[in-house]
Amino acid sequence: MTASLSRQAAVVENKALKEWVADVARLTRPAQIVWCDGSEEENRRLLAQAVSSQVLIPLNHKKRPGCYLHRSHPNDVARTEGATYICTPTKQEAGPTNNWADPAQTYAKLSKWLEGSMAGRTMYVVPYLMGPVGSPLARVGVEVTDSLYVVLSMRIMTRMGAVALEALGNSADFNRGLHCTLDCDPQRRLICHFPQDNTVWSVGSDYGGNALLSKKCFALRIASYLARRESWMAEHMLIVGVESPDGQVTYIAGAFPSACGKTNLAMLTPPPTFKGWKVRTVGEDIAWMRVGADGRLWAINPESGYFGVAPGTSWRSNPNAMKMLERDTLFTNVALTPDGDVWWEGIGQDAPEGTLDWQGRPWKRTSSGKAAHPNSRFTTPMYNNPVLSPKADDPEGVPISAILFGGRRATTVPLVLEAFDWEHGVYLGATMGSETTAAATGAVGVIRRDPMAMLPFCGYNMGDYFAHWLAMGKRMKHPPKVFMVNWFRKAPDGSFLWPGYGENMRVLEWIISRINGTAKASETPVGFVPADGALRLDDLDIGPENFKQAVSIDPSDWKEEIEEHEKLLRRLGKTVPQELWRQLERLKAAFHF
Ligand code: SAT
Ligand code: MN
Numbered sequence: 001m002t003a004s005l006s007r008q009a010a011v012v013e014n015k016a017l018k019e020w021v022a023d024v025a026r027l028t029r030p031a032q033i034v035w036c037d038g039s040e041e042e043n044r045r046l047l048a049q050a051v052s053s054q055v056l057i058p059l060n061h062k063k064r065p066g067c068y069l070h071r072s073h074p075n076d077v078a079r080t081e082g083a084t085y086i087c088t089p090t091k092q093e094a095g096p097t098n099n100w101a102d103p104a105q106t107y108a109k110l111s112k113w114l115e116g117s118m119a120g121r122t123m124y125v126v127p128y129l130m131g132p133v134g135s136p137l138a139r140v141g142v143e144v145t146d147s148l149y150v151v152l153s154m155r156i157m158t159r160m161g162a163v164a165l166e167a168l169g170n171s172a173d174f175n176r177g178l179h180c181t182l183d184c185d186p187q188r189r190l191i192c193h194f195p196q197d198n199t200v201w202s203v204g205s206d207y208g209g210n211a212l213l214s215k216k217c218f219a220l221r222i223a224s225y226l227a228r229r230e231s232w233m234a235e236h237m238l239i240v241g242v243e244s245p246d247g248q249v250t251y252i253a254g255a256f257p258s259a260c261g262k263t264n265l266a267m268l269t270p271p272p273t274f275k276g277w278k279v280r281t282v283g284e285d286i287a288w289m290r291v292g293a294d295g296r297l298w299a300i301n302p303e304s305g306y307f308g309v310a311p312g313t314s315w316r317s318n319p320n321a322m323k324m325l326e327r328d329t330l331f332t333n334v335a336l337t338p339d340g341d342v343w344w345e346g347i348g349q350d351a352p353e354g355t356l357d358w359q360g361r362p363w364k365r366t367s368s369g370k371a372a373h374p375n376s377r378f379t380t381p382m383y384n385n386p387v388l389s390p391k392a393d394d395p396e397g398v399p400i401s402a403i404l405f406g407g408r409r410a411t412t413v414p415l416v417l418e419a420f421d422w423e424h425g426v427y428l429g430a431t432m433g434s435e436t437t438a439a440a441t442g443a444v445g446v447i448r449r450d451p452m453a454m455l456p457f458c459g460y461n462m463g464d465y466f467a468h469w470l471a472m473g474k475r476m477k478h479p480p481k482v483f484m485v486n487w488f489r490k491a492p493d494g495s496f497l498w499p500g501y502g503e504n505m506r507v508l509e510w511i512i513s514r515i516n517g518t519a520k521a522s523e524t525p526v527g528f529v530p531a532d533g534a535l536r537l538d539d540l541d542i543g544p545e546n547f548k549q550a551v552s553i554d555p556s557d558w559k560e561e562i563e564e565h566e567k568l569l570r571r572l573g574k575t576v577p578q579e580l581w582r583q584l585e586r587l588k589a590a591f592h593f
Helices: 007-011 013-027 038-053 103-114 148-157 162-168 214-230 260-265 319-322 420-431 462-475 503-515 544-551 555-575 578-593
Strands: 032-035 067-069 083-085 122-130 137-147 175-180 192-194 199-203 233-234 235-242 249-255 276-285 286-292 297-300 305-309 328-334 377-381 396-407 416-417 434-435 447-449 481-485 520-524 527-530
Touching: 013 103, 013 122, 013 137, 013 175, 038 148, 038 162, 103 192, 103 199, 122 148, 122 162, 122 214, 137 148, 137 162, 137 214, 137 377, 137 420, 148 214, 148 305, 148 328, 148 377, 175 214, 192 214, 199 214, 214 233, 214 286, 214 462, 233 276, 235 260, 235 286, 249 503, 249 544, 260 276, 276 297, 396 420, 396 503, 416 503, 420 462, 420 481, 420 578, 447 555, 462 555, 555 578
Parallel strands: 032 122, 067 328, 083 192, 137 175, 175 199, 249 396, 396 481
Antiparallel strands: 122 137, 192 199, 233 286, 235 249, 235 276, 286 297, 297 396, 305 377, 328 377, 416 481, 416 527, 434 447, 520 527
């Protein structure tokens, strides 16, 4: 090996890790290997390098200390689901919702692309820990990358460096992530998962969900596979603690597709009429959950940073996020104001004269395109969050009392709906649909079925995944109650029926009262909805008519909806558990379809 090992490598004792890194270096032939230790000193050094190599643009450090702007390649702005593969020995294991490729052939193909790909460049070795130190759910990953942007992002998103090596000890049980930017050519972009090997190879993209291998690749696709094997759950879910005025804290997990408001819900500010209520964030994107000795479901957030959507974030929609973004944040593909600050659509004020768009071009209000890319992002440490839960670093995690499933639906799905039981809840999650967003490349606003918001993230056969959910329900003495929510329902004139954001607190309160057995509900064929007057609407500028519409169940809409459910279950094929077919039949019968 021609590469020089840095000082830290000499103290890395783990044989399996050293051998694997040497193998990768033999293939990619970097000029230099840097083992990241996660220290402050290292961060300062890497930030300075990123600025001098124009990977990062420093922002106005008086206004936003420690903040930087990154502009991605214009063709590399979102997850590329078409280039994402699950490489299991058989296609059946990956199932009909995933792209599949043969593992041996894929390793061979990518090895050709990777041969000498880091020549003249630095290869960074990034050990990271997913989950609080000492958690029974915590896992180690190591990402090898040639991208400084990825290293600096991983430092925010994970517990990175020495802490991870310590947790790993001499074990060979770590996720092996190999990332190489290549030339950022969409024709040579592939994100490949090898669940049986606990391995990810990602090439040709520096975008978060494609390149921060801790996130969707390990913590969801690979982890979902491991979780089934080991009887736990890896889900695309936020985790919040909601504290009532009497001090009782109820923990809720919520699965929503990308760019459907998970970060906002996780950091919600209750409206003034909810005096004494507090919402605290445990996580805002991913939950790892296990059954505790008490028969409840316990959840941790495996990450330590947030990779959130910037557009629409404002002092009105999410004041806690605005405070969180004041320091130590990497912004990607937002607009740059002449005084070195950031701007995006929906930030709450007009862009000043002289603003540059996300590609660095002069931008005017009259310009045809957006100033910030619709999927522009912030990467910020969770410790910046002013409403971070004191339990966010607790190795035990938090006990979950409710699971929410939510999509973006202009019609059909009511503001809130409570499942009859766990099995019915699994059906609601399995069949949920949502309009597509800018978080993935492709058309925006098209309804697609996105089971448990895991369509792009489930690392194995979707029918087997449903069976795993049903099996987990049986393992719990006290399973969480399951709810469906929809903040996005519209009136015939196209306006939203529900104000959303902080006002969603009203829905959370009803959910908590249902858990405590104190709120009234009406039964419908699809589940329980709030009884008249059961959901607080005081101080809210919404007419009773609008609210009625927001919670209404229209049989003709549901006829179509159920047809879509049936199409989905058919498409998923023979692994779909009989229980879900039974739920479908029950639903049809309840409507007399
Ligand atoms: O880019 S990510 O995949 O991390 C964000 C998302 O789409 O949920
Ligand atoms: Mn997500």
